[in-house]
């Protein structure tokens with residue numbers, strides 16, 4: 106009786122091992138498109154040019170980031186790209202899930218729920234990790250609010266219907282002290298440096314980098330952060346591509362049409 110039970114156990118164990126092996130082999134063979142491509146290339150060595158000495162080697166891993174996961178056009182999409190060539194559509198768009206953002210501020214900040222949650226987490230981390238106090242200087246701005254903000258200088262402010270603030274995914278961040286508020290020197294103080302270096306962890310990007318005015322159409326704004334979600338912010342951080350226009354292969358937007 107005991108002997109037979111051992112045999113039964115041994116038998117079912119080996120069956121389980123076979124099943125595991127089949128699953129593993131299946132997974133390996135189905136998840137190696139790169140391997141197949143390499144095999145195909147080695148079959149025709151004369152057609153694959155040898156890289157010149159000192160040439161940059163190809164990336165070790167295949168880029169699997171899905172650039173079509175969200176719409177770039179839908180104003181409700183967290184990836185919507187708004188610039189001087191891409192107004193909001195409709196131009197008086199207003200998000201349906203705006204909430205009050207519970208952080209220190211100069212003007213009452215509204216953001217879409219997801220972006221608000223991310224801001225709260227980021228401000229908390231700045232306090233916990235670096236003992237820095239951040240504040241909001243501006244967040245959602247409606248079409249009509251932008252009419253009063255636009256000052257006629259297209260390098261500094263957006264025309265109504267063309268402002269990323271109208272998406273409900275943008276906050277102009279400052280130090281709670283007010284130091285360098287909405288000024289280039291915010292990029293040089295501890296609060297500005299911390300946000301620049303850590304925003305990606307919470308799904309934000311610095312939307313108007315200093316060296317990208319010809320692409321974005323705006324001067325350096327070290328305070329203006331756009332929520333795009335953690336996956337895209339992380340991908341841009343890791344690849345070093347700093348603008349949405351370049352990441353998605355969209356035309357540069359230095360001026361209005």
Ligand SMILES: [Zn+2]
Pocket residue numbers: 270275276277328329330
């Ligand atoms: Zn802004």
